[in-house]
Amino acid sequence: MDLSNYVDVPTRFAAALQRWPELRIKEHRPEVITIGDKVFISVTMQAWRTPDDQIPAQATAWEPIPGLTPFTRNSEMMNASTSSLGRVLGLMLSFGPKMASAEEVRNRQETNAPAVLVRQPQNPRTMSLGQIANNAPSEAQMKYLRGLNYEGPAPETRAECTALIKRLAP
Numbered sequence: 001m002d003l004s005n006y007v008d009v010p011t012r013f014a015a016a017l018q019r020w021p022e023l024r025i026k027e028h029r030p031e032v033i034t035i036g037d038k039v040f041i042s043v044t045m046q047a048w049r050t051p052d053d054q055i056p057a058q059a060t061a062w063e064p065i066p067g068l069t070p071f072t073r074n075s076e077m078m079n080a081s082t083s084s085l086g087r088v089l090g091l092m093l094s095f096g097p098k099m100a101s102a103e104e105v106r107n108r109q110e111t112n113a114p115a116v117l118v119r120q121p122q123n124p125r126t127m128s129l130g131q132i133a134n135n136a137p138s139e140a141q142m143k144y145l146r147g148l149n150y151e152g153p154a155p156e157t158r159a160e161c162t163a164l165i166k167r168l169a170p
Contacts, residue, residue, distance in 0.1 A: 012089035059087035137161035
């Protein structure tokens with residue numbers, strides 16, 4: 001896919017600051033949203049062009065949890081934040097018909113690179129949002145998969161992991 005027409009977020013931000021030197025950006029508290037069995041992190045940003053801007057620009061971006069690619073997995077919040085900033089700046093500035101940033105397009109591309117299984121400490125302060133939402137495979141499931149010498153992509157849900165274990169277990 002040709003990404004040469006996309007304008008990245010730092011370029012959008014520099015252009016906005018050049019046009020509105022008093023630009024102010026506010027990132028609202030992120031929200032975890034569940035739709036069916038899917039979980040998302042939602043980030044909304046507002047941008048005031050001037051201190052007396054009566055109608056600030058506003059945009060929201062959602063990222064699935066867990067992330068769908070190695071680029072987004074374990075950095076869902078940061079990706080949603082950057083995407084939201086890119087969208088609010090895109091609304092304020094004219095960059096043609098394409099709103100998505102190059103990063104957003106890249107992050108939605110399929111990859112053949114296998115995911116790396118990493119042991120994560122299991123306490124609420126270090127658990128991913130997907131684990132907190134009870135969608136991610138448990139540590140016990142992941143340990144069992146490693147014991148089966150599984151080297152493929154990491155399953156994204158407990159159900160996927162269970163099916164994989166049933167298929168691989170002797």
